[in-house]
Amino acid sequence: MKAxxxxxxxVIMTHLVLPQDANPAGNLHGGVILKHVxxxxxxxxxxxxxxxxxxxxxxxMAFKQPAYMGELLTFKASLNHVGRTSMEIGVRVxxxxxxxxxxxxxxSAYLTYVALDDxxxxxxxxxxxxxxxxxxxxxxxxxxxxxxxxRERELEEGKKVCxxxxx
Numbered sequence: 001m002k003a004x005x006x007x008x009x010x011v012i013m014t015h016l017v018l019p020q021d022a023n024p025a026g027n028l029h030g031g032v033i034l035k036h037v038x039x040x041x042x043x044x045x046x047x048x049x050x051x052x053x054x055x056x057x058x059x060x061m062a063f064k065q066p067a068y069m070g071e072l073l074t075f076k077a078s079l080n081h082v083g084r085t086s087m088e089i090g091v092r093v094x095x096x097x098x099x100x101x102x103x104x105x106x107x108s109a110y111l112t113y114v115a116l117d118d119x120x121x122x123x124x125x126x127x128x129x130x131x132x133x134x135x136x137x138x139x140x141x142x143x144x145x146x147x148x149x150x151r152e153r154e155l156e157e158g159k160k161v162c163x164x165x166x167x
Contacts (some may be wrong), residue, residue, distance in 0.1 A: 001124065001125075001126045001127065002089050002126060003126055003127040003128065003129035004048060004126045004127075004128065004129060005128070005130075005131055005135070006078050006079040006085070006128065006135050006138075008047070008048070008076075008115060009044045009045075009047035009048040009079050009156065010044060010076075010077060010078040010079070011043045011044050011047070011075075011076075011077045012042055012055075012074060012075070012076050012077075012155040013036070013039070013040045013043070013074075013075045013077075013115065014071055014072055014073060014074050014075070015032075015036050015072075015073045015075070015143040016070075016071075016149060017032075017067060017068065017069050017070060017071050017072075017073060017095075017106040018069065019069060019083050021069070022068070022069040026070075027066050027067070027068060027069075027070050028066065028067040028068065028069070028071075028073075028095075030063060033063075033067070033073070033093060033106075033107055034058070034061065034074055035060070036073065036093075036095065037058070037075060037091045037107070037109050038055055038058070038093055038111065039075050039112070040076075041055070041089040041091050041109075041111040041113065042055065042076040043077070044077045044079055044089045045079075045087050045089060045113035045115070046124065048079055048082070048087060048125060049087065049115035049123075049125040049126070051115040051116055051117065051123055051125070052115070052116045053087075053113040053114060053115050053116065054113065054114055054116060054150045055112070055113055056086065056113060056114050057110060057111065057149065058109055058110075058111050059110040059111070059112070059145060059149065060108070060109060060110050060145075061107065061108075061109040062107060062108050062109070063104060063106070063107055064106055064107060064108070065095070065104050065105070065106045066106070067093075067095035067104075068084050068095070068097075070097075070098065070099075071095045071096060071097055071098065072095070072096045072098055073093060073094070073095055073096075073106075074093070074094045074095075074096065074103075075091055075092075075093055076091065076092045076094070076137070077090065077091045077092075077094075078090055079106075080138040080141070080142040081128065081138075081139055081142030081143065081146065082125055082126070082127055082128040083125075083146075084124055084125075085114050085115055085122035085123060085124055085125060086112055086113065086114050086115075086125075087112070087113050087115070087125060088110055088111070088112050088114065088116075088142045088145065088146070089110070089111050089112075090108070090109070090110050090138065091107075091108065091109050091110075091111065092105065092107075092108050093105070093107035093108070094106060096157075102140060110145060112149070115141055123156070
């Protein structure tokens with residue numbers, strides 16, 4: 001299977017915040033952001049794998065600043081890591097005030113997807129070709145998050161986890 005770069009599958013999507021997306025004070029509902037983050041990440045996963053994909057986890061969703069009715073949200077998603085059947089995708093959300101032009105970083109998240117074959121079973125995905133320093137850094141950071149997710153699963157399952165102490 002031929003390796004692909006992150007640039008081959010990256011996506012930028014937008015959403016105008018409308019009244020049905022916000023609470024009575026005009027603040028965007030967090031669930032609306034989550035839906036669009038998942039959709040954007042899913043497009044990246046499908047572009048890379050060329051298969052149907054399912055969301056396995058959403059990690060580290062950070063709500064840094066609010067977004068408001070009337071603002072334009074931009075969702076920027078890129079592939080960070082590829083396993084045998086899984087892919088980690090980072091999504092950055094920015095809100096633009098269309099009156100002033102001010103752009104704010106409102107959210108970031110890491111999502112993991114698994115590619116599925118025609119029978120709904122996990123299937124292999126192309127490896128990730130790391131051509132830039134940014135791609136190499138993101139891959140290394142994703143490896144650390146992958147290990148943390150593994151440890152968290154072990155804790156949830158009641159397995160003993162040995163955490164190493166750093167000097």
